[in-house]
Amino acid sequence: MREIMGHTAGRVYLAVLLLSIVAMIAFIVTGGLETPAGEEPFLLFGWMTMSLVAGAIFVIVWLIAYLIYFFRFWPYR
């Protein structure tokens, strides 16, 4: 991690990951997963619940950031 902190691309990478964690926590704490009273639960494609969709998006963000950084910028690649 010291090598990642040592250059701009690495710092941007860490910032993206940190932001994704903060965004996820903010989304959860502000009630983004909950169903408003009187409404039906969110279901994508008829079965994917909000907890599944939100988590999958989170993993995909990490995957894309990792692919770009580790295969183009990581000093020890």
Next chain:
Amino acid sequence: MGFEIISLTAFGLVIIGLAAYGYKISAKTAEDYMLAGRTIGVVVMFFFVLFAISSSWTFYGFPGMLYLHGPGYVFFIWGSVAGFAALYMFLGPRLWALAKINRFLSPVEALAERYESKGLRMVLALSILAFIVPYVGIQPLGVGAGFQALTGLPTIWGATYTVILLVVLVLLGGMRIVAWVNIFLGAVYVTALLGSLIWIVQAAVPGGLPGAAERLMEIDPQLLTTPGPFGEFSPVLVAGTFVVGLLAFSWPHVVIGAMTARDKHLFKWFPLLVFVFGGLFFYIIPFIWGSLAAPSIIPPAELAERAAAAGSTLEIEADRVVQTIITWRLPGWFGVFVLMGVVAAAVSTAAVQLMTSSIIVARDVVQGIFKPDASDKQITTWARWSVIVIVVLSLTVSIIDTGLMALYLTDVSIPGFAQWAPALVGGLLWKRGTREGAIAGTAVGVIYLALGLLITPGGSRVLLLDLHPIVPTLLVNLIVYVVVSLLTPEPSEEIHTQFFDEVDEFLRSES
């Protein structure tokens, strides 16, 4: 009954045969027994680690929790995926290089040398053992529950069967064979988990997964959202569960895996498998099982009635609802195959935990503290025989404490594992971290956690402020580590050179 016994015996003999073969080809050195000679490549490493962390909990505790409380608990998985990837992206390369250059055999040994402290070695070793040992015992008991659901035999039969496999595998095989056997066990495990889901959805869920969701809308729409039917998973608890998952980078039996790597390129490729195969495929299977398929086939209210009639509780029955449905709705022979998958899951995890525990006992406690001049052969012998002591101890603790499987993992073991995280991360990445800071932070965190879990007047964890155990304890641990480190003398220049400059140089030059 005869078919089940013959099948499970044959399965057990395959595992024992692999362990015996591993013993025959092993180099009989401590490095070979404990770290597979540092020769594990990326594919073996991935399945080794994936199935080391995917225990019978993935079959029972995880879907059981989703079944009872809706999908909120899955945030533990999202956090864990990021946590495991972070271990291999951020800490793994340095720990691996450090251990390879200095021939360290355990992460505790590496930290003890980094902080120049035998006292810290003892504190870390004992605290890790205290939290990993009970978790080892949960695995055989998890299999025992599956045995009972399938065959009606008492739990102890399945638990004994699993313990025999575990002891033989770890005693004979060592880390290399545990890693290789994990691939075989993982193949059985994935086939059973995915196969059972596809089959049960076709056989018992009209309309497929959208049909299951429609059925849950009729039964109780809260099963499809947070906070769930009992209002358990509030936003704060879901966020806490997510953070607990993120701390997966500190699980000792996963951290030690990084030390078995063949070269640094493993750390470049490993996260790809974690994200794609682990996060977007493997863990979705038990999620669908627990949150959609199972409650649409047996609604929780119906399971509660069955539990009451059988003199059991809804929580216990929820833990084994997957096995119950398979036994009830699919052919008997497939139920046996699924139980093999559960055995595979339990053995693959407990074997790595046992290996890790035995390494810490032999290398860090016995050699590190009491007998520094021990030979290679003596260390390996102690590691092997400590396996039996650890198994007996872990089973005893697990039988005494019959808490729910999912809650034991997230409420006790993981907060316990996390207590060495500040010392670990600081030791590898922060030059200013000191011996005094590491000892004080770890000791305060462990003591606070133990008291917080034990002192519960009226069922309330007052010392933990009724928060998730990991939150206040880790925060206090971290603050103590940083403050005490800054107030005590900086580590010597030799430590900076050995643990930072040489590691950087090695990682830059190694190809």
